[in-house]
Each structure stands twice: as C-alpha cells, then as structure tokens.
Amino acid sequence: MAEKARCDICGKSFDSEKQLKQHKHDVHDNGYDKATKSHHNKSSKASKKLMIVIGIGVLIALVVGIGVYSVIRPITSSASRPTIDGIQCNTMGQANFHIHAHLDIFINSEHYIVPSQIGIKPDDRCLYWLHTHDNSGIIHVESPERRDFTLGQFFDIWNKTFNNRGIFNYTASAGNNTLSVYVSGHKVNGINYRDFKLSAHDEIAIVYG
Secondary structure, eight states, rough: OOEEEEEETEEEEEEEHHHHHHHHIIIIIIIIIHHHHHHHHHHHHHHHHHHHHHHHHHHHHHHHHHHHHHHHSOOOOOOSSSTTBOOOOOOSSSSSSEEEEEEEETTTTTTOOOOOTTTGGGGGGGSSSEEEEETEEEEEEEEEOOOBBBBBHHHHHTTTTTTTTTTTTEEEEESSOOOEEEEETTOOOOOOGGGGOOTTEEEEEEEOO
C-alpha cells in the first residue's frame, strides 16, 4: 500500500500529494493563514495605537513642564529687565521681606502723583523688589532677603532723577527753590537723601519749592 501524504499543519492524511496540495490551498491558505494574518494585523494596529498614546502623553508632559518652568523660573538680568542697584526683576513676588512705605511729592506746592506700575514690567511678566501697584504712593518692598533699601534705589527703578541737588528736572537752590525731605513729619537733615533707608510705615514727603 502506497504511503499516504500527511498535512504537516493539521495532520490529516491524503491518498496523493495532489489532494494534500489542494487541501492546504482550500483550508489552510484561506483559513489558517488568513486568521494568522488577521491576528498579526490586529496586534500591529494595537501596538501602533499604544505608541501613539504614549507619544502624545510624553508631548503633553513636555509642554506642561515647559509652561510651568517659564512661569516659575526666576528672571534676572537681561537687556529688557536689567538688575538695578542690585535689585532684580522676578516673575514672582518675594515674601521673605515685605514692608510698605508711603511717598508724597510736592512740586511748587502742587501734589505730584506717584504713578502705578513703577518697577512692574507687564511685557516681561516681572516686578522689581521695589514697586508700586497703584497711584496711592505706597512703595512695596518685597525682597527674597532682609536687607536695607533706599529712596535712591526706588528713584533709579523709576528712572527719575533724585538727589540733594534736585528732583526730576527741577534744580534746588537757595531761596524759593529749596528741596526738603520729611519722614513722619520730621525734616531729614545731614544725609544724602538718596541714602535714606526705607522702613515699614514710613510717611515720606519730598517737597520742592
């Protein structure tokens, strides 16, 4: 008896190689192989989707991380926000040392408004340790460390002239054009006005004319 041909996939026997070949074509090529290919394709698609999800997650994490860093990172000196008299312009307010002083300015008996936003740079999202929030004349001192700050430093941040010889474009002289500084009603004498140290609750008045 002639040896039967056996299918190496399912083990079924056939009388001839022709029958075996036809069997593989009809059963396994159209059934088993298709099922195997379908399973492989599904697994491949699932893997691709997983990689896409992971990639999107990593991208979101990077974007959020960069955004958070850009907000909280300290901004120090640059062309648009230079350090002035050792005072930086930072993105966040400093709370380690926080006091307020009040400043009034009188020019020829007229009250000069101390404007808001001195020391605050909205375009650069930063504020100097000496600044004003409104036109009330309150100077906010918000520093990362306890140290002395002076009236002269405030005027430097404001980018205005102030010294014993004058204020703004007004020059002091004997007679009617005198320049005086008062703190809580007491006249300041014998010092460089710029070196006057700001203290909590100081009521400062600069009087010209």
